[in-house]
Amino acid sequence: MADFTFNISLGRVAEFYWRVKNADPSGSTLVVAALATSGLETDAVLRDKDTLADVVIGSTNEVPAGNGYARKSLTAADLNVVVPDDVNDRLDLDIPDQTWTSVLVASGGWSKLVVAYKPASASPDSAIIPLTCHDFVITPDGSDVLAQISAAGFFRATPV
Secondary structure, rough: OOEEEEEHOOOOHHHHHHHHHOOOOOOOOEEHHHHHOOOOOOOOHHHHOOHEEEHHHHHHHHOOOOOEEEEEEEEEHHHOOOOOOOOOEEEEHHHHHHOOOOOHHOOOOOEEEEEEEEEOOOOOOOHHHHHHHEEEEEEOOOOEEEHHHHHOOOOEEEEO
16 A cells, blocks of 8 residues: 555646646635545556546445545635745645544544545536545544645655
């Protein structure tokens, strides 16, 4: 298990982030979805998925809504301005830490968080593009769940 960028988003994560930050189009968001431990496919299988619907169409499932879990939507106001790090020749993108309140045991184990681009507020899962996937292994116990994907950010672009 490891963090990865979905193949569909290679070279595109910063652009999708920028689009949300600049409301282009209006209503676009980043989505944070948790994947359930039970039935989770391998990283090699998941990385080839092209939509959020594809991610959960095999044996992989999103954590069931309810019991303290719901997808998170991040809008322009939640995101930092995109500023390249010219000293280190890279671009780090971050999202705020996410908190789910009083997540019950009944939600089941969690193994990964997916950050995805949703082009409009009414977009179905078949239009949501998965960007990155991050290991996040927890077993809810009724307390709050806090997710910090990485202190450096959820995505880093560097020159080849």
